[in-house]
Amino acid sequence: VLFLFVVCNFMLSTFLDPGKYPKAHEVKDNNAPMYKNVEIEGTSVSLKWCRTCKMYRPPRTTHCNECNYCVEIFDHHCPWVNNCIGRRNYRYFLQFLWLLIMHMLFLFSLLVVFIWQHRHDLKASNIIIAFCILIVIGLLCWPITGLAMFHVMLVSRGRT
Ligand SMILES: [Zn+2]
Ligand SMILES: [Zn+2]
Incomplete structure (x- = not known):
């Protein structure tokens, strides 16, 4: 069940529109200035012209060079999910x-129990495979946890 949830959320991050703005086909004003100041709820905001x-x-929108679109509330372009991470995903x-x-933690615990139960036969092929998976999880868990904690900090501050 947990694996299915992981896959579903991975698919949603990958295939959902992150909040791309459609490109303008015709430009009325070819000599548009690079920046334009607009008033939003009493605050002056500087908007940058996107050449592409x-x-x-709009505020908090960034052009992604990988996707070649402007993305609303752009966070980053994620190479692992091969998509931008923005407002919608x-x-x-x-x-x-x-x-x-x-x-990962669930699998790690199961593997430790499994290896402990078979501790008298550590040379069996399934125990060696269990050890290999244990090492892979042990290596990957730290950067992923660090990234997740970093994003919790960003969310708590309302930042991208
Ligand atoms: Zn753009
Ligand atoms: Zn992108």
Whole structure:
């Protein structure tokens, strides 16, 4: 069940639209200035012109060079899910990270119990495979946990 949740959230992060803005086809004003100041709820905000998408980027929007689109509330382009992480798929990315950590910890515990139960026959092939998986989890768990904690900090501060 946990594995299914991990896969579902991975698929959602990969295939959902992260919040791409459609590109403008025609440009009325070819000599648009690079920056434009607009007033949003009493605050002056500087909007930058995107040469590729031919529009002024709304606040917190960034152009992704990998996807070649401007993405709303852009966080980062994730090479692991091969998609941008932005407004629409950020929650699934975060769920994917935490479910993946839970899955790793669960698998790690099961493997330790399994190896302990077969401790008198450590040269059996299934025990060697269990050890290999244990090492892979032991190595990958730390950077993934660090990334997940970092994103919790970002969410708590409302940042990207
Ligand atoms: Zn753009
Ligand atoms: Zn991207």
